[in-house]
Amino acid sequence: xxxxxxKKSAEPAKLISRIEELENNYKRVLADYQNLERRHKEQxxxxxxxxxxxxxxxxxxxxxxxxxxxxxxxxxxxxxxIDQFMSTLSQEGLSQIKSDGQDFDPMTMDCxxxxxxxxxxxxxxxxxxxxxxxxxxxxxxxxVGSAIKN
Numbered sequence: 311x312x313x314x315x316x317k318k319s320a321e322p323a324k325l326i327s328r329i330e331e332l333e334n335n336y337k338r339v340l341a342d343y344q345n346l347e348r349r350h351k352e353q354x355x356x357x358x359x360x361x362x363x364x365x366x367x368x369x370x371x372x373x374x375x376x377x378x379x380x381x382x383x384x385x386x387x388x389x390x391x392i393d394q395f396m397s398t399l400s401q402e403g404l405s406q407i408k409s410d411g412q413d414f415d416p417m418t419m420d421c422x423x424x425x426x427x428x429x430x431x432x433x434x435x436x437x438x439x440x441x442x443x444x445x446x447x448x449x450x451x452x453x454v455g456s457a458i459k460n
Contacts, residue, residue: 359403363442366404369395370440370448407439409450419450427455 373395380388396404407418409432414421418439419432427433432452439450 359443362402363445363447366399366402366442367447369399374437403443404447405441407441407446407450409435409439409452414452414454418446419452421454422451423453424456425453426458429455429457431455 373392376388376392376395380392409419412432414430414432418441422436425433431454432450433455434453435450436453437451440447
């Protein structure tokens with residue numbers, strides 16, 4: 311005689327429930343892993359950008375010196391070299407902050423002097439500023455207009 315267990319009918323339901331629980335755990339762990347992988351790639355990309363920021367910042371000082379020499383020499387060859395440097399740096403994510411004639415923006419500009427002119431407008435750029443991707447690498451140094459006349 312075969313003994314029947316009253317629990318047998320409940321066992322498949324428990325097994326199905328357990329399988330669903332394990333599947334949900336698996337999906338959650340997989341999603342966590344994919345998020346971790348994505349964050350790691352983003353952090354790696356950010357680290358590479360920060361590493362290049364230091365080098366680009368130092369190169370900008372050299373470019374400033376070349377541009378200062380160019381204002382006095384007016385040499386076509388020197389201008390070509392400066393343009394090539396800037397083209398290469400723009401390929402690495404560098405872009406110049408537009409400042410002349412713009413509203414003064416304290417997030418991207420440093421005011422070096424207040425001069426007569428339209429209130430809160432940039433009257434002159436003393437030294438250009440730069441973005442590296444979407445971050446300010448170096449703020450523009452500008453002269454800002456004031457409605458007060460001297």
